[in-house]
Amino acid sequence: MTHQQMLDLIQQLNDYSYAYHVKDEPIVPDAVYDRDYRQLQSIEAEHPEWIQADSPTQRVGEKPDSGFTNVAHTVPMLSLDNAFDNESLADFDQRIRKLLNAEQVTYCCEPKLDGLAISLRYEEGRLVRGVTRGDGLSGEDITSNIKTIYSVPLKLRTKTPPAVLEVRGEIYMPKEGFEKLNALAVEQGEKTFVNPRNAAAGSLRQLDPKVTAKRPLVMCAYSIGYVEGWEQPESHYAGLLQLSEWGFRTNDLMITAEGAQGCIDYYEKLNEKRASLSYDIDGIVYKVDQIALQNQLGFIARAPRWAIARKFPAQEEMTRILGVDFQV
Numbered sequence: 001m002t003h004q005q006m007l008d009l010i011q012q013l014n015d016y017s018y019a020y021h022v023k024d025e026p027i028v029p030d031a032v033y034d035r036d037y038r039q040l041q042s043i044e045a046e047h048p049e050w051i052q053a054d055s056p057t058q059r060v061g062e063k064p065d066s067g068f069t070n071v072a073h074t075v076p077m078l079s080l081d082n083a084f085d086n087e088s089l090a091d092f093d094q095r096i097r098k099l100l101n102a103e104q105v106t107y108c109c110e111p112k113l114d115g116l117a118i119s120l121r122y123e124e125g126r127l128v129r130g131v132t133r134g135d136g137l138s139g140e141d142i143t144s145n146i147k148t149i150y151s152v153p154l155k156l157r158t159k160t161p162p163a164v165l166e167v168r169g170e171i172y173m174p175k176e177g178f179e180k181l182n183a184l185a186v187e188q189g190e191k192t193f194v195n196p197r198n199a200a201a202g203s204l205r206q207l208d209p210k211v212t213a214k215r216p217l218v219m220c221a222y223s224i225g226y227v228e229g230w231e232q233p234e235s236h237y238a239g240l241l242q243l244s245e246w247g248f249r250t251n252d253l254m255i256t257a258e259g260a261q262g263c264i265d266y267y268e269k270l271n272e273k274r275a276s277l278s279y280d281i282d283g284i285v286y287k288v289d290q291i292a293l294q295n296q297l298g299f300i301a302r303a304p305r306w307a308i309a310r311k312f313p314a315q316e317e318m319t320r321i322l323g324v325d326f327q328v
């Protein structure tokens with residue numbers, strides 16, 4: 001087999017994997033994937049110098065010599081305020097309409113997956129780092145474990161990737177995978193996990209990627225973080241559709257809705273579906289869909305709503321007011 005034939009085989013295996021793990025639409029039986037994967041392994045054994053970073057054989061590497069290093073997020077990963085009833089959703093919408101002086105606001109509504117938030121960094125379309133949310137300002141570098149997750153693309157599916165792209169998403173363990181993992185743990189007399197969220201957290205904290213590789217983890221993208229060299233779409237929803245084309249899994253129950261009533265209707269509908277979903281959700285995240293409006297609204301940035309400072313006038317002002325020099 002030539003070098004080009006190997007490159008084509010890698011592309012084909014990555015296309016199979018995208019269809020199966022990202023679009024939930026397998027295009028070949030597992031046996032075909034396994035046969036082609038083994039063929040790639042034997043070529044790479046023959047020509048190690050041909051090995052590519054986005055080859056599926058590169059997903060499971062060696063464990064990092066020491067623990068996980070701490071990395072600062074380029075753009076902080078924020079927290080989310082909570083609304084506990086429809087009235088506070090209406091208050092949220094009213095506050096926003098007032099601040100924007102807008103008649104009606106379109107929201108992107110996403111199931112709130114009950115997993116772990118992470119941030120993935122791609123440079124020239126290649127995955128270079130995966131970091132946990134941590135305290136929002138910095139997190140743990142778990143790149144070696146992130147690479148074992150099939151729904152995390154090792155390379156973006158575009159010939160013209162942004163120079164730098166940071167994608168935020170949730171890593172979760174579907175209910176079925178969780179049940180099987182616990183059944184296996186019981187069989188092997190090992191500890192079981194209390195819920196899929198803890199199982200996902202425990203799986204990502206494994207020092208050995210070979211262990212993480214055996215855990216049924218899924219990554220679902222929910223926002224674009226830092227970007228260089230790419231004109232972001234105007235709407236959050238459109239941004240997520242773009243991520244889906246580039247190889248990321250997004251949630252198929254995500255919609256845009258108009259105003260507070262649209263958000264409340266979606267809540268009622270999703271609440272009925274919740275028990276039948278193949279993964280745990282602990283709510284819904286509503287986001288103003290237009291990026292320009294998000295920027296206009298900004299953040300109650302990292303500042304706690306429960307504390308406030310009362311500042312003294314600046315020193316020189318005191319001198320002016322009191323006519324005495326405060327420089328003691």
Ligand SMILES: CC(C)(C)c1nc(N2CCN(c3ncccn3)CC2)c2cc(C(N)=O)c(N)nc2n1
Binds near residue numbers: 077113170222223
């Ligand atoms: C981009 C923003 C900030 C609006 C945002 N932030 C999120 N989160 C922040 C708080 N997070 C957090 N985690 C731990 C401790 C404190 N906050 C957990 C992620 C989102 C989580 C999900 C999800 N889970 O499905 C989602 N569809 N969209 C999100 N969108």
